[in-house]
Structure formats: C-alpha cells, structure tokens
Amino acid sequence: MIGLDKNMEKIRSSEITPEHVYLSRRRLLRFGMLGAASLGLTACGGQIGEMLTGTAKEADLASDMFSPDKRDELGDPANSFRVISNYNNYYEFTLDKEAVARLAANFKAEPWKVTVDGLVRNPRTYDLDDLRRKFDQEERIYRLRCVEGWSMVIPWLGFPLAKLLREVEPTSEARYVRFVSLYDPDQYPNQRGLTFYPWPYTEGLRIDEAMHDLTLLVTGLYGKPLPNSNGAPLRLAVPWKYGFKSIKAIVKIELVAEQPKTLWNTMAPHEYGFYSNVNPNRPHPRWSQATERRIGEPGRRPTLMFNGYAEQVASLYAGMDLMANY
Amino acid sequence: MDWLRIIVHVGALIPLGAILWDSYQYNLTANPIQELTIRTGKAALVLLVLSLACTPASSLLRFRPALRVRRALGLYGFLYAALHVGVFVVLDYGIDLGQIAQVIAEKYYIIAGLSAFLILIPLAITSTRGWMRRLGQRWKALHRLVYLAVPLAVLHFALAVKSLGSRPEPLLFGAAVAGLLVARLWAKRRGRGPHQAHPSAPRTRSSDSPVNRTASSTDMARTA
Numbered sequence: 001m002i003g004l005d006k007n008m009e010k011i012r013s014s015e016i017t018p019e020h021v022y023l024s025r026r027r028l029l030r031f032g033m034l035g036a037a038s039l040g041l042t043a044c045g046g047q048i049g050e051m052l053t054g055t056a057k058e059a060d061l062a063s064d065m066f067s068p069d070k071r072d073e074l075g076d077p078a079n080s081f082r083v084i085s086n087y088n089n090y091y092e093f094t095l096d097k098e099a100v101a102r103l104a105a106n107f108k109a110e111p112w113k114v115t116v117d118g119l120v121r122n123p124r125t126y127d128l129d130d131l132r133r134k135f136d137q138e139e140r141i142y143r144l145r146c147v148e149g150w151s152m153v154i155p156w157l158g159f160p161l162a163k164l165l166r167e168v169e170p171t172s173e174a175r176y177v178r179f180v181s182l183y184d185p186d187q188y189p190n191q192r193g194l195t196f197y198p199w200p201y202t203e204g205l206r207i208d209e210a211m212h213d214l215t216l217l218v219t220g221l222y223g224k225p226l227p228n229s230n231g232a233p234l235r236l237a238v239p240w241k242y243g244f245k246s247i248k249a250i251v252k253i254e255l256v257a258e259q260p261k262t263l264w265n266t267m268a269p270h271e272y273g274f275y276s277n278v279n280p281n282r283p284h285p286r287w288s289q290a291t292e293r294r295i296g297e298p299g300r301r302p303t304l305m306f307n308g309y310a311e312q313v314a315s316l317y318a319g320m321d322l323m324a325n326y
Numbered sequence: 327m328d329w330l331r332i333i334v335h336v337g338a339l340i341p342l343g344a345i346l347w348d349s350y351q352y353n354l355t356a357n358p359i360q361e362l363t364i365r366t367g368k369a370a371l372v373l374l375v376l377s378l379a380c381t382p383a384s385s386l387l388r389f390r391p392a393l394r395v396r397r398a399l400g401l402y403g404f405l406y407a408a409l410h411v412g413v414f415v416v417l418d419y420g421i422d423l424g425q426i427a428q429v430i431a432e433k434y435y436i437i438a439g440l441s442a443f444l445i446l447i448p449l450a451i452t453s454t455r456g457w458m459r460r461l462g463q464r465w466k467a468l469h470r471l472v473y474l475a476v477p478l479a480v481l482h483f484a485l486a487v488k489s490l491g492s493r494p495e496p497l498l499f500g501a502a503v504a505g506l507l508v509a510r511l512w513a514k515r516r517g518r519g520p521h522q523a524h525p526s527a528p529r530t531r532s533s534d535s536p537v538n539r540t541a542s543s544t545d546m547a548r549t550a
Contacts, residue, residue, distance in 0.1 A: 046346070046349035046350035046351075046352065047348075047349040047350075047352050047353075047354045047358050048345075048346075048349040048354070048358070048362070048417075049349070051358065051359070051417050052416070052417070065356070083356050086356065087355070087356040087357065091492075095488075095492055095493060097355075097357075098355055098356075148488075150357055150360070190492075194491070194492050196491055197492075267489065268489075283432045283433075285433060285434065285435070285485070286433065286435060286485070286486055286488070288425075288429060290425070290428065291425065293357065293359060293360075293418075295356045295357060296356070298417070299417070299418070299419075299420045300418065300419065300420070300425075
C-alpha cells in the first residue's frame with residue numbers, strides 16, 4: 001500500500017511522502033500488525049479457539065453443554081437442561097431460538113386441557129393430572145434432529161401416545177392423527193405479529209406412526225415438568241422425524257380420515273413434506289441434511305437415516321419411495 | 327484528525343471485537359458456528375452496502391469526505407466476507423473438500439454467496455493505488471463488478487433465510503442496494519447532462535473522472 005514503485009524516476013518530488021508522514025505510517029503499520037496479531041492470539045482462546053483446536057468437546061462438558069451421566073443408545077451424552085431449555089424453535093414467541101426461554105417465562109401452562117376426539121368411540125378431554133395419573137411417565141433419551149441441521153440428545157419424560165389412543169378407541173375409518181397447538185394471541189406475540197402464518201400450529205401423523213412405541217407424548221424433561229420453552233405442558237416427540245413434527249403445547253388431538261394439513265407443509269410444500277422423516281439423502285435448499293451439528297460439539301457429524309431409528313421404524317415405510325414422499 | 331476515518335476504522339472493527347469478546351465469554355450461543363456465520367455475513371453486507379453508498383453520498387448529497395473512506399469500507403466488507411467463508415470452510419466443514427463440493431453443488435444460496443466472494447477477491451487485490459495506476463480506465467470497469475457482487479451477496483442472504491415474510495432483513499438490504507444503484511446511475515446521467523452536476527468539484531488532477539481520482543488520491547494520502 002505504500003508507494004514503493006519500481007519506476008522510481010517517474011515519481012515527481014511532490015508525490016514523495018514527507019518523512020514525518022512516512023514515519024507515522026510505519027508506526028501505524030506496526031500498530032496495525034500488532035493489533036492483528038493480538039486479535040489472532042485472542043481468537044485462539046475462548047469458544048472459537050476451542051472449535052479450531054478441536055477441544056470443544058471436553059471444554060463444553062465443563063461449560064455445561066452436556067450431562068454425560070445420561071446417554072442415548074448410541075453412547076452420546078445428553079445435552080444439558082440449560083441448553084435444551086434455552087435453544088428452541090417456538091415461532092409463536094419469536095424466531096430467535098435464544099430468546100424463546102425469556103419470552104415464554106410467563107406462559108400459563110396450567111391449568112391445561114387437551115381434547116382427544118374425531119373418529120373415536122370415547123372422545124375425552126384430559127387435564128394434566130389425568131394424564132400424569134393414568135399413564136406411567138417414563139424417561140426416554142431421544143435424539144432430536146432439527147430440519148435446520150442441528151441436533152440434540154434429550155431425556156424426555158412422557159408416555160407412548162399409543163396408550164392414550166387406545167383409551168379413546170379410534171374407529172376403523174381413522175387413518176391419521178391431527179395435532180393442534182394452543183391458539184392464544186394474548187400469550188403468543190407472533191400469533192398477533194406474524195399473521196400470515198396459518199396459526200394455530202398444526203401437525204399430523206399417519207395412525208401407524210402415531211401408534212408406534214417410539215412416539216411419545218411428553219410432559220417433562222430431566223424428570224421435571226416440561227419447561228415453557230420446550231412446549232409446556234404437553235408436546236410430542238417423534239424422534240425419527242425432523243423436530244418440527246414434534247408439536248408443542250398440544251390442546252387437541254383429533255383422529256381423522258384424510259391426511260391433515262400441517263403448518264410447515266402449508267407454508268412451503270416443496271421444502272417440508274407431510275412425512276418429514278429424517279433423511280440424509282434428500283437435500284434441502286438451505287440446510288445440509290447429509291450432516292448435522294450436534295449442539296455442544298465442534299464441526300459436523302453424519303446424519304443417520306431415520307435419525308438412527310431405522311431399525312425400529314423403517315418397516316412403516318416399506319415399499320414407499322422416500323424421495324417422493326419426503 | 328480525520329474523524330470520519332477514525333469512525334469508520336473503529337466502527338468496522340466493532341463487530342470483530344464483539345465476536346472475539348463473546349468467544350472469550352462463551353457467549354456465541356449454543357450453536358456458535360451458526361452465530362459466527364450470521365454475524366460475519368451481516369457485517370460484510372452492511373460494510374459493502376456502506377461502501378456503495380459513498381459515491382452517491384458524495385455526488386448527490388455533496389458529502390465529499392465519504393469518498394475518503396470508500397475503499398476502507400469495501401476492504402473491511404471483504405475482511406468479514408473472508409471470515410464468513412473461513413467459518414464455513416474451516417469451522418463448519420472442517421476443510422472436508424468432498425462435503426464442501428457437495429454442498430456447493432446442492433444449494434443455490436451457496437453458489438450465489440461463493441460467486442459474490444470470488445468477484446470480491448480481485449477487487450480487494452486491486453484496491454491499492456499501484457493497481458489503480460496500472461489498470462487505468464480498466465480499474466473503474468473492474469470495480470463496477472461490485473454492483474454484481476453485492477446483489478449476489480444479498481441474494482445469498484435471501485435464499486438462506488427460512489421465511490422472508492418473517493425475516494425481512496434481506497429485503498431491506500436488497501432495497502438499499504437497488505436504491506444505491508439507481509442513485510449511482512442517476513448521478514451519472516446528471517453528471518453527463520448539459521448542466522454540470524458538480525460545478526464546485528475540484529478538477530485539478532487529470533482527465534480521470536473527478537470522483538474516482540479524488541477518492542484514490544485523498545484515500546492514499548491518509549492510509550498506510
């Protein structure tokens with residue numbers, strides 16, 4: 001940048017930098033280089049440095065990203081309660097995953113009622129105590145793979161949805177289950193703000209998917225009641241599907257004959273199909289589905305077919321073209 | 327004291343300082359790679375858009391000092407773009423060229439962003455006075471490519487966002503870039519019209535365009 005020109009004779013004397021300016025430039029340069037070097041050194045420490053040197057795993061164990069005493073069946077440690085309850089996609093509150101917990105702090109999760117009706121012999125409305133009393137709560141350590149390309153390991157507390165469905169006795173016409181989240185613009189700022197979303201949030205499963213033993217109705221996390229940011233007081237966990245299928249704050253479960261509309265499929269049908277099974281072979285326009293970032297780990301790891309639950313669920317889709325039925 | 331220059335240098339380094347500070351405080355969220363990607367990308371876009379604003383600010387708003395910081399803004403924008411790409415290649419994909427190639431082949435938003443960055447590389451390299459002199463009139467033609475690179479970067483941002491309706495930032499950047507391009511073209515037309523756009527513009531140097539010539543020489547006199 002300093003005018004060191006090969007053709008010295010062409011430089012007019014007026015273009016030659018006066019000595020005091022030249023010196024101050026050298027000082028500036030030296031200062032700038034010192035600054036750059038110290039920035040570089042700074043980057044070697046802290047979160048960035050750990051990612052660069054690959055030491056994040058151990059360091060983050062210390063900094064509360066994982067709870068290594070709980071592990072999934074593949075041996076990976078569960079993410080910590082703090083991480084799980086502070087990094088959430090909950091668009092009714094905000095699009096900022098780190099701001100959900102704060103905005104959800106005053107959410108009124110009790111009293112709560114959930115209606116189970118539609119094509120059933122015994123339509124019923126449950127409150128939370130009914131659900132906790134009637135159905136044994138068990139801990140299930142599941143991977144959650146978000147369609148955005150990140151994942152967590154989460155120790156849910158809940159009970160198989162199948163148990164609830166058996167109690168209401170679906171009729172033979174019931175082929176799908178439709179789930180509806182709470183609609184309450186007083187509590188959910190984005191149900192007032194983002195009015196072009198077809199609120200309330202809705203999701204759906206085929207009835208055999210809903211009856212599968214892995215499909216969990218969740219009431220808690222780490223043995224405690226479900227935090228508001230995770231969809232208190234009642235949500236779904238369908239671990240072989242992308243996270244958005246695991247609907248939060250459920251107020252209605254309806255047995256239906258036709259494939260129900262779901263919010264993300266309505267918003268962007270080419271991106272989010274009805275099934276939305278975790279599938280590393282079907283690319284998404286924005287996020288890698290072949291790989292994922294495990295929250296708390298540096299870099300990426302390969303995404304497993306059906307999020308690693310292929311052995312249990314692949315038979316549900318036997319003979320189906322999973323690229324067409326994404 | 328050249329306060330404008332000081333403001334630009336300090337202001338442009340604030341996002342980097344904040345990133346390093348948050349890195350030390352373990353405050354880069356639970357998904358630090360995504361956070362770094364978003365922060366470096368936005369800083370790059372803001373600085374590049376500001377660098378585009380310098381010429382209209384000078385010619386239309388008569389705020390001539392803007393030209394003195396145009397190059398610095400552009401280079402800082404490039405710095406953040408390079409960090410953005412570095413995060414993608416090194417931190418996110420661990421320099422796994424196979425995976426990176428797959429992602430490039432698969433995603434339009436990566437193609438748009440990568441194209442923008444590849445265009446910016448020669449512009450950054452030729453931003454010195456030496457290159458300006460060597461390239462002469464071709465320098466201006468080359469550096470007009472910034473009007474291709476920045477819209478590509480905005481497109482990259484727009485395609486990377488989940489739902490533009492709920493995240494309108496890329497649209498704001500797009501509107502700003504479109505507005506600046508229109509302003510630029512308008513100023514140029516006015517400049518060529520029968521009435522001189524800049525009656526007071528100093529035309530002491532040479533036949534080179536007054537705008538660029540003033541920019542380069544004053545710029546150089548104060549940088550090192």
